[in-house]
Amino acid sequence: MPQASGSLDRTASFFVAGHRGLVGSAIWRKLEAAGFDRLIGRSSRELDLRDRVAVSEFFAETKPRYVVLAAAKVGGILANSTYPVDFLSENLRIQVNVLDSALEHGVERLLFLGSSCIYPKLAPQPIKEEYLLTGHLEPTNDAYAIAKIAGILQIQAVRRQYGLPWISAMPTNLYGPGDNFSPQGSHVLPALIRRFDEARRGGAESVTNWGTGSPRREFLHVDDMASACLHLLENYDGPDQVNVGTGEDSTIREIAEIVADEVGYDGRIEWDSTKPDGTPRKLLDVTKLRRSGWEPTIGLRDGIASTVQWYREHVNTVRT
Numbered sequence: 001m002p003q004a005s006g007s008l009d010r011t012a013s014f015f016v017a018g019h020r021g022l023v024g025s026a027i028w029r030k031l032e033a034a035g036f037d038r039l040i041g042r043s044s045r046e047l048d049l050r051d052r053v054a055v056s057e058f059f060a061e062t063k064p065r066y067v068v069l070a071a072a073k074v075g076g077i078l079a080n081s082t083y084p085v086d087f088l089s090e091n092l093r094i095q096v097n098v099l100d101s102a103l104e105h106g107v108e109r110l111l112f113l114g115s116s117c118i119y120p121k122l123a124p125q126p127i128k129e130e131y132l133l134t135g136h137l138e139p140t141n142d143a144y145a146i147a148k149i150a151g152i153l154q155i156q157a158v159r160r161q162y163g164l165p166w167i168s169a170m171p172t173n174l175y176g177p178g179d180n181f182s183p184q185g186s187h188v189l190p191a192l193i194r195r196f197d198e199a200r201r202g203g204a205e206s207v208t209n210w211g212t213g214s215p216r217r218e219f220l221h222v223d224d225m226a227s228a229c230l231h232l233l234e235n236y237d238g239p240d241q242v243n244v245g246t247g248e249d250s251t252i253r254e255i256a257e258i259v260a261d262e263v264g265y266d267g268r269i270e271w272d273s274t275k276p277d278g279t280p281r282k283l284l285d286v287t288k289l290r291r292s293g294w295e296p297t298i299g300l301r302d303g304i305a306s307t308v309q310w311y312r313e314h315v316n317t318v319r320t
């Protein structure tokens with residue numbers, strides 16, 4: 001019988017699905033540093049997780065004992081609202097294929113990763129885990145969110161029907177090395193880093209950002225996220241998804257000022273208030289995670305500074 005929680009065996013085979021992505025690569029680094037010596041990773045080109053037969057053959061061949069599912073079709077608001085079929089169908093297929101094969105091959109512990117967009121658009125702040133399925137979703141990414149909610153339910157169903165100690169975690173906005181810096185696909189923080197760095201290099205007198213800068217958002221460094229994932233795998237055993245964040249938020253204006261500072265941009269920062277602001281506040285309640293004995297270690301300014309440095313070192317190879 002698999003143990004419900006406690007130390008993972010460092011010599012066991014461990015599949016990190018999505019190991020080249022922002023989250024998966026950080027988890028891979030964390031597991032390596034923690035002494036796991038049989039990590040398994042496949043790029044989407046080597047193993048398309050949408051392909052049910054290929055996934056089943058992969059599990060039969062590699063027999064992983066542990067799995068983190070950090071592979072997903074991920075995108076910003078524009079991509080999500082333009083291609084909802086792809087976000088729904090591809091994510092459902094990836095999840096169902098991996099979770100079904102993991103069940104068939106007796107994976108002992110598994111962590112499924114979703115995102116904070118699973119919560120209702122108008123959820124009270126900070127957002128507690130129990131607010132799941134209590135209201136309507138944000139329509140621009142509802143297809144993605146529904147796929148992720150289905151993943152949480154599949155984890156709960158496996159626990160109920162088969163008694164396996166599989167778990168789910170819902171991270172807040174993440175950033176760090178390996179992020180997507182493309183103007184179309186990127187989230188707010190990498191987009192700001194790119195914009196201010198380009199403005200600095202081009203000697204621009206001002207940078208204009210969308211909205212008023214007043215919405216509040218929470219950001220977690222992806223290395224902290226990876227450490228939380230290992231912590232949860234070893235210390236948490238329950239059906240409910242666990243929020244992963246810092247529990248603190250900042251205005252977009254504050255974030256932009258830190259980015260400009262760290263990038264070395266000294267021009268004007270302007271705000272185009274004719275453009276939409278989005279939700280005024282989005283902050284996860286992380287009481288449950290804190291109670292399990294974990295807290296973040298990377299402060300926002302330090303995290304942004306090291307991400308700027310990483311971006312500069314990889315500016316020719318980052319996803320654009």
Ligand SMILES: NC(=O)c1ccc[n+]([C@@H]2O[C@H](COP(=O)([O-])OP(=O)(O)OC[C@H]3O[C@@H](n4cnc5c(N)ncnc54)[C@H](OP(=O)(O)O)[C@@H]3O)[C@@H](O)[C@H]2O)c1
Binds near residue numbers: 017
């Ligand atoms: N980034 C955030 O701020 C954030 C916040 C909350 C939650 N999350 C969650 O964390 C998870 C990972 O996100 P991320 O930011 O790391 O995304 P990402 O950087 O875009 O990485 C996604 C990974 O998934 C793999 N993948 C996609 N489609 C695949 C397929 N058909 N077959 C095999 N592999 C496939 C990609 O593999 P290749 O590189 O080989 O193509 C890539 O490694 C997602 O579930 C997301 O919801 C992210």
